[in-house]
Amino acid sequence: MTFDEKQRLTRQGDIGKEASGVRIRAARLAIGKSQAELGKAADVKKAAISNVExxxxxxxxxxxxxxxxxxxxxxxxxxxGDFNHLHQDVQDSLFFQLERLENGPDQISN
Structure with missing residues (x-):
């Protein structure tokens, strides 16, 4: 994957709610948690995570x-969307999920 492709997938520089929501969803999927599980672990309501995503x-x-x-x-x-400083294993997991979301977000469960 090229650097430009990574920037596009992360929507680097976009600080809007939609872009942050995509990154949060990719992060949640990368760590293998449902919205409810992430909410419980982070002490945040599931509805708040849903709203962000x-x-x-x-x-x-x-x-x-x-x-x-x-x-x-x-x-x-x-x-x-800055990713350069993330550990490589974290980047790999996030980019895998970002590609999945881009190719078919409706196929990925909450």
């Missing part, structure tokens, strides 16, 4: 803190 709101601090502390997915990726 739908692009209705931005992720809150608790969710971002959990993803960073437990899974090494940091604020810069979640909010801006």
């Amino acid at each position: 739908q692009g209705l709101s931005l992720p809150n601090r608790e969710l971002m803190r959990y993803l960073y502390r437990e899974h090494r997915i940091d604020f810069n990726f979640l909010m801006h």
Whole structure:
């Protein structure tokens, strides 16, 4: 995958709700959790995660803190799409999920 393709998949530089929602959903899928499981782990309501993934709101601090502390997915990726500083294994998991979402988001369960 080229650098340009990675930038496109992460929507690098886009700080909007929809782009952040796509990145949050990819992160959730990369760590293998449902919305309910992620909500419980991060002490956030499932509805809040659903709203973020739908692009209705931005992720809150608790969710971002959990993803960073437990899974090494940091604020810069979640909010801006910056991926260069992420560990390679984290990048690999995220890009796999971002490609899946791009190719058929309706085929991926919550």
